Amino acid sequence: MIAILGTGKMGEALLSGLVRAGLRPDEIVATARRPERAEALRERYGVRVAGNAEAAKLAETLILAVKPQDMGALLAEIAPHVPADRLVISVAAGITTAFVETRLGDGVAVVRVMSNTPVLVDEAMSVISAGAHASEEHLRRTEALLSPVGKVLRIPEAQQDAATALSGSGPAYFFYLVEAMVDAGILLGMPRAAALDMVTQSIVGAAIMLRDSGEHPVILREAVTSPGGTTIAAIAELERHKVRAAFLDAIEAACERSRRLASG
Ligand SMILES: NC(=O)C1=CN([C@@H]2O[C@H](COP(=O)(O)OP(=O)(O)OC[C@H]3O[C@@H](n4cnc5c(N)ncnc54)[C@H](O)[C@@H]3O)[C@@H](O)[C@H]2O)C=CC1
Ligand SMILES: O=C(O)[C@@H]1CCC=N1
Structure with missing residues (x-):
């Protein structure tokens, strides 16, 4: 039992x-x-x-x-x-x-x-x-x-505590990312349902490629990033807004919170 x-x-x-x-x-x-x-x-x-x-x-x-x-x-x-x-x-x-x-x-x-x-x-x-x-x-x-x-x-x-911050809370970060990308679609005039479909299928496809190809995420991202193209224009903005640094700080904060939880 x-x-x-x-x-x-x-x-x-x-x-x-x-x-x-x-x-x-x-x-x-x-x-x-x-x-x-x-x-x-x-x-x-x-x-x-x-x-x-x-x-x-x-x-x-x-x-x-x-x-x-x-x-x-x-x-x-x-x-x-x-x-x-x-x-x-x-x-x-x-x-x-x-x-x-x-x-x-x-x-x-x-x-x-x-x-x-x-x-x-x-x-x-x-x-x-x-x-x-x-x-x-x-x-x-x-x-x-x-x-x-x-x-x-x-x-x-x-x-x-680090695992709690990475994979325990991890799904929430991806849902948050999807919300933000769908909002971007709305900003561009896309109907909400269509934007959600496009983003969801993109994240599912990307996740399966990551899991099944055995390739490093950098290689997979480079394959999408054409010289002078659209993806690098977006990545440049993400870098300018320090999104990578924000993830490092966010996950460190989650780990710190996990360490403190037992003491209430
Ligand atoms: N939600 C998530 O994504 C994840 C949650 N966790 C962990 O799982 C645990 C539960 O989280 P959630 O399910 O999100 O919270 P929750 O609040 O939905 O579930 C906790 C349940 O325990 C019940 N409860 C509290 N004291 C009780 C008692 N003395 N006897 C019987 N039932 C009692 C509450 O009424 C509630 O239904 C947490 O410790 C959390 O850290 C872990 C991984 C992921
Ligand atoms: O937010 C929380 O505290 C729980 C633990 C990991 C995911 N949810």
Whole structure:
């Protein structure tokens, strides 16, 4: 039995992925703060719903998916009900394995995960790190849960905040870019729906080329950039507005925020 504790956006995305991957709904128990939310999850997926303490007792694997600010309270609530042989997977930004270990007591295996919302379309990027008591077997079990819904990479825990800033938040940066490009289309007099179609297909095509060609992004961009042409005119403006520097600062700020989240 797998328990998802705090089934909000990320918890539900993982839940739906597990169901698509073939896990039986009666092997999953979900918890939520509001009873209406729990009922909606039960209706939508056929999973069991329960309180946190009951779910913690029932499941061998616990996925903690509350906001970082709520993690302390959740751990205090479940600590008396988590035997030492459980695997506890935390998906919260900024929460260290040590934070979870000290609150759940002796020897519990903790794996820290940072995934992202493309889990909804089985294209997640999930990075995982073992806590002090997590073994190779615990990492494999975590990989087995996450690999049906996307790519999984093991990284040292010291890199988790950077990964949160890059791939955890990453989809938001691309959505933001799409919004800005669609606005540019509107400015040029394009109908909104057509602009959105053009930008979306361009980003999908570019993403697939990047993933499947094995080429470096610089090579792919150079192939689009004709001498004296349109692309270099746009790139010159992006450089003038220091867009690259803005990305460096933005992702550094996200990493810094991730580092501070555990302390509330
Ligand atoms: N949204 C995203 O793209 C990503 C989010 N995350 C992480 O996932 C976690 C959840 O984020 P979201 O799903 O966006 O937030 P959310 O607010 O949608 O989900 C959290 C849920 O936990 C529930 N909750 C809080 N305390 C509870 C308790 N004691 N018992 C039961 N339920 C409780 C809340 O009612 C809420 O439904 C965060 O820690 C975040 O850092 C990680 C990667 C990506
Ligand atoms: O914005 C956040 O804090 C979460 C973590 C990564 C993506 N969303």
